[in-house]
Amino acid sequence: MGAVQEQQTIRSDRVRSLARFQADLKSLLPPERVLTDPAELGAYSCDGLVSYRARPATVVLVESRDEIVHTIRLANRYGLAFVARGSGTGLSGGALPLEDGILIVTSKMRRILEVDPENLCAVVEPGVINSDLSRAVEPFGLYYAPDPSSQIVCSLGGNVAENSGGAHCLKYGFTTNHVLGVEVVLPNGEVTLLGGYASESEGLDLRAALVGSEGTLGIVSKIILRLSVRPEAVRTLVADFDSVRAAGDTVSAIIAAGVVPAALEMFDTLALVACEAATNAGYDPTAAAALLVEVDGAIEEVEASYAIVVELCRQGGARALRQAHDEHERSLMWRGRKAAFAAAGRLANGYIVQDGVVPRRVLSAVLDEVAELAGRHGLRVANVFHAGDGNLHPLVLFDPATPGDHARAERLATEILELCVEHGGSITGEHGVGVEKACVMLSMFTESDLAVMHRLRGVFDPNDLCNPGKAYPTPRLCGERPGVYRPTELERKGVIERW
Amino acid sequence: MIEVVDSQAIEELKGRVFDARESAPRGVAIVGHGSRRSCGRAVEAGSTISTAGLLGWSHAPEDMTLIVGAGESISSVQERLLPHRQRLSVDPPLRTVSGRPDLGTVGGLVATADQGSLRYRYGGVRELVIGARYVTGDGVVAHSGSQVIKNVAGYEIAKVLVGSLGTLAILTDVAFRLHPLPSETFEIVVDNLSLAAACHLGSRLARQSVSLSALYHWDSSMVGRVEGEGLATRKLAERVARSLEVDLNDLPDGDGSVRVAIRSGDELSQRFALVCGGDDLVLRVACRSFEAHQVEKLVEAWCEPRPSLVSFLGSGIVDLRWDERSLVDGWERTSLGESVRHLRSAFPSQWWRQVPTWARDVVVGDEIVSLDPNAVALMRSFKAALDPEFIFERGRMGAWYELKS
Numbered sequence: 005m006g007a008v009q010e011q012q013t014i015r016s017d018r019v020r021s022l023a024r025f026q027a028d029l030k031s032l033l034p035p036e037r038v039l040t041d042p043a044e045l046g047a048y049s050c051d052g053l054v055s056y057r058a059r060p061a062t063v064v065l066v067e068s069r070d071e072i073v074h075t076i077r078l079a080n081r082y083g084l085a086f087v088a089r090g091s092g093t094g095l096s097g098g099a100l101p102l103e104d105g106i107l108i109v110t111s112k113m114r115r116i117l118e119v120d121p122e123n124l125c126a127v128v129e130p131g132v133i134n135s136d137l138s139r140a141v142e143p144f145g146l147y148y149a150p151d152p153s154s155q156i157v158c159s160l161g162g163n164v165a166e167n168s169g170g171a172h173c174l175k176y177g178f179t180t181n182h183v184l185g186v187e188v189v190l191p192n193g194e195v196t197l198l199g200g201y202a203s204e205s206e207g208l209d210l211r212a213a214l215v216g217s218e219g220t221l222g223i224v225s226k227i228i229l230r231l232s233v234r235p236e237a238v239r240t241l242v243a244d245f246d247s248v249r250a251a252g253d254t255v256s257a258i259i260a261a262g263v264v265p266a267a268l269e270m271f272d273t274l275a276l277v278a279c280e281a282a283t284n285a286g287y288d289p290t291a292a293a294a295l296l297v298e299v300d301g302a303i304e305e306v307e308a309s310y311a312i313v314v315e316l317c318r319q320g321g322a323r324a325l326r327q328a329h330d331e332h333e334r335s336l337m338w339r340g341r342k343a344a345f346a347a348a349g350r351l352a353n354g355y356i357v358q359d360g361v362v363p364r365r366v367l368s369a370v371l372d373e374v375a376e377l378a379g380r381h382g383l384r385v386a387n388v389f390h391a392g393d394g395n396l397h398p399l400v401l402f403d404p405a406t407p408g409d410h411a412r413a414e415r416l417a418t419e420i421l422e423l424c425v426e427h428g429g430s431i432t433g434e435h436g437v438g439v440e441k442a443c444v445m446l447s448m449f450t451e452s453d454l455a456v457m458h459r460l461r462g463v464f465d466p467n468d469l470c471n472p473g474k475a476y477p478t479p480r481l482c483g484e485r486p487g488v489y490r491p492t493e494l495e496r497k498g499v500i501e502r503w
Numbered sequence: 504m505i506e507v508v509d510s511q512a513i514e515e516l517k518g519r520v521f522d523a524r525e526s527a528p529r530g531v532a533i534v535g536h537g538s539r540r541s542c543g544r545a546v547e548a549g550s551t552i553s554t555a556g557l558l559g560w561s562h563a564p565e566d567m568t569l570i571v572g573a574g575e576s577i578s579s580v581q582e583r584l585l586p587h588r589q590r591l592s593v594d595p596p597l598r599t600v601s602g603r604p605d606l607g608t609v610g611g612l613v614a615t616a617d618q619g620s621l622r623y624r625y626g627g628v629r630e631l632v633i634g635a636r637y638v639t640g641d642g643v644v645a646h647s648g649s650q651v652i653k654n655v656a657g658y659e660i661a662k663v664l665v666g667s668l669g670t671l672a673i674l675t676d677v678a679f680r681l682h683p684l685p686s687e688t689f690e691i692v693v694d695n696l697s698l699a700a701a702c703h704l705g706s707r708l709a710r711q712s713v714s715l716s717a718l719y720h721w722d723s724s725m726v727g728r729v730e731g732e733g734l735a736t737r738k739l740a741e742r743v744a745r746s747l748e749v750d751l752n753d754l755p756d757g758d759g760s761v762r763v764a765i766r767s768g769d770e771l772s773q774r775f776a777l778v779c780g781g782d783d784l785v786l787r788v789a790c791r792s793f794e795a796h797q798v799e800k801l802v803e804a805w806c807e808p809r810p811s812l813v814s815f816l817g818s819g820i821v822d823l824r825w826d827e828r829s830l831v832d833g834w835e836r837t838s839l840g841e842s843v844r845h846l847r848s849a850f851p852s853q854w855w856r857q858v859p860t861w862a863r864d865v866v867v868g869d870e871i872v873s874l875d876p877n878a879v880a881l882m883r884s885f886k887a888a889l890d891p892e893f894i895f896e897r898g899r900m901g902a903w904y905e906l907k908s
């Protein structure tokens with residue numbers, strides 16, 4: 005058989021399998037939750053990384069664990085690969101469907117199954133929205149600590165898959181530190197519980213591998229989460245500096261003094277200009293840099309740490325300090341911060357949001373190097389980021405109308421990541437690898453590192469059916485570059501901000 | 504990740520792993536100080552690989568991170584961090600090696616996940632490990648994680664190695680997140696308190712916005728620890744004591760009495776050694792955060808001879824301890840084995856977990872009661888993926904994977 009003919013046979017086999025799969029599934033699930041109409045499928049063709057698109061052949065809107073099991077078992081029977089999707093806000097293409105593949109959407113699994121305030125834990129289905137859980141446990145004085153800025157729309161299943169973080173994770177830890185147990189439908193359709201209600205459990209801690217696995221090891225059907233106690237006191241300030249270096253050094257000084265702030269965010273001038281123009285939050289656009297520092301906890305501790313932070317900002321050369329006197333002023337400060345990514349649109353018509361991590365001690369040096377790199381490319385970069393944990397979010401600005409500008413911006417965004425790795429950091433602090441950074445993995449990990457990760461993947465998914473091609477380099481993907489920032493529908497409507 | 508153990512030591516280690524694969528019997532024991540050898544079941548080993556030569560140190564004080572060779576001792580890690588007013592937030596119990604108390608090595612700590620009372624605030628060892636380099640059973644040297652505290656690239660294999668009892672790989676370098684070393688430590692002790700009352704009070708305390716660093720119940724006392732800087736810490740300790748006094752009055756048969764004590768580091772480690780150290784037989788079980796009293800009920804129903812309980816409130820970890828010297832050989836040991844077997848099957852599997860940590864042969868049976876077969880199958884095949892010839896620490900995890908392979 006010739007190569008073309010062979011391709012055609014494979015293709016028609018696939019089409020047949022898909023048709024059988026769809027028919028079988030419609031006999032098991034209410035047919036209105038098995039989408040096959042191209043007009044309906046289009047809405048699922050990308051996640052938050054809108055520059056990558058593919059139209060799935062079938063979208064399954066599951067409502068229970070058993071429906072996930074049915075879908076996966078059928079997919080196995082016909083040898084079809086599948087991808088999980090929560091709310092579709094991921095920024096690295098983790099929930100990008102396979103062209104003509106199956107997309108299993110868990111966003112209808114929104115039940116909070118149990119809240120146990122005495123033992124500070126809750127059991128949820130994967131489609132529960134992050135902030136809905138906090139709202140549900142608020143009457144007990146509790147909340148769910150990991151706070152990605154997409155928290156009012158992203159799902160807890162997605163958070164588990166991405167090991168999501170937020171501005172307050174410096175003190176409170178990332179998703180992985182709050183997941184006690186995960187029930188997962190494995191890629192072969194079997195169900196298991198990894199972890200449980202306690203912080204440690206029997207046998208190997210495979211829950212640790214599952215969190216952050218970007219939907220490649222199975223589909224999460226239930227999550228047991230740790231709840232936290234709302235702090236009784238919060239103090240927030242913004243400090244302006246005459247140089248990025250002075251602000252960066254103050255970040256180190258605060259941490260070195262033994263203070264663990266709840267949040268420690270940094271802006272450079274460009275970011276301040278954009279945020280202030282967008283929100284009138286009271287930021288000073290003439291400052292070279294600003295820090296937003298928040299401390300929380302018991303009143304006694306907060307007062308003591310706050311005094312230290314104020315003193316260190318002064319010693320670090322802060323030219324102005326603005327303290328939030330009430331909740332209104334505090335939320336104004338945060339509003340400015342949260343608007344940052346969207347506000348970058350005021351600086352340029354096009355920009356790429358990068359996500360990399362460096363050790364805190366090299367923060368100032370790396371920001372200098374980023375500026376130098378940008379100068380070399382003739383581009384501007386605005387910086388607004390989680391300074392406390394070294395998680396940079398450089399916004400690489402460019403003009404889509406200028407020929408070559410976009411390509412230069414993409415090169416610069418990639419070089420910034422390489423810089424992070426050179427300084428001993430990471431290619432991603434919270435957005436994940438997905439399709440976007442699969443190739444950059446090789447700059448951070450050796451072939452052997454990846455080979456062992458591949459073995460782990462093989463243990464869960466020997467037939468490579470579960471979100472294939474994501475999170476690890478494949479020849480097909482490598483060579484591709486980071487996508488241009490394009491607001492998602494929700495950002496355009498002002499429902500969520502990216503920061 | 505910065506590699507702190509030099510490449511020659513790594514090459515030698517790889518050589519030892521290859522030798523072990525060739526020699527008969529094949530099993531190899533991986534030994535640091537040997538302070539945690541009795542954790543898990545006895546190992547069948549034709550040879551031993553010592554991790555004592557896996558030394559190295561890279562501390563970034565401004566980042567509060569440390570990369571350290573797996574052979575470094577925990578005591579020396581803490582000593583070297585002291586001038587920087589930082590610490591690795593673990594307080595593993597002292598175990599005895601050749602008659603001397605020992606905290607063990609970094610590798611031993613990670614492999615056994617033997618966290619002490621600080622797990623209340625800082626979590627188990629897994630929450631502190633941010634990266635690792637390791638050598639697999641087929642001699643592959645690999646890394647996972649990073650030296651920065653925030654990183655979501657790649658599967659977190661470093662965290663899976665925590666508590667794996669050396670059965671998956673030999674750790675060579677470990678990256679940790681550090682914390683500030685507090686200058687003040689107070690303990691609030693409530694004496695004459697039943698475990699059930701401690702769980703009740705502990706849960707109420709945990710739902711106030713005071714950050715204790717430890718909370719445990721032992722021998723009819725509940726101990727809460729407040730750490731921090733300066734006057735604020737004392738004020739906080741006093742507030743905790745006051746609120747406990749109020750809560751005690753609400754208890755139906757509340758006969759507890761509250762006292763606040765200033766503690767030095769030495770005092771703490773001595774006391775903690777008394778509570779958790781030594782060479783008792785320990786079976787570690789886990790339940791919901793504040794339900795240790797339910798474990799106590801099961802123990803009372805099923806265990807003869809009776810163990811003493813150390814309950815780490817908030818994390819749901821309960822250590823059942825039997826003084827080995829007091830166990831008469833013969834029927835008492837057999838009866839202990841029997842009671843543990845009963846205990847295992849009495850555990851509601853969704854709620855209760857048995858941690859195969861720190862239990863001698865006598866208390867670790869071969870049955871796997873509380874885990875479903877799919878989880879066990881995954882664990883077994885992950886073991887086979889990292890150590891294809893089952894050479895590392897054969898038998899140590901008992902029924903978990905080796906016996907049935």
Ligand SMILES: Cc1cc2nc3c(=O)[nH]c(=O)nc-3n(C[C@H](O)[C@H](O)[C@H](O)COP(=O)(O)OP(=O)(O)OC[C@H]3O[C@@H](n4cnc5c(N)ncnc54)[C@H](O)[C@@H]3O)c2cc1C
Nearest residue numbers: 090091092093094098153159161162165169219224434502
């Ligand atoms: C405006 C904006 C701001 C953001 N801010 C942050 C931030 O501050 N911090 C941060 O960490 N992230 C942030 N993100 C990224 C994103 O919101 C998070 O990654 C989030 O966790 C994704 O959740 P989701 O439900 O949208 O998942 P999706 O995008 O639907 O999926 C993400 C990944 O999870 C997998 N997945 C989804 N559900 C399941 C399941 N049930 N079982 C197994 N795998 C599953 C998918 O296959 C995919 O790989 C932001 C995104 C946007 C658009």
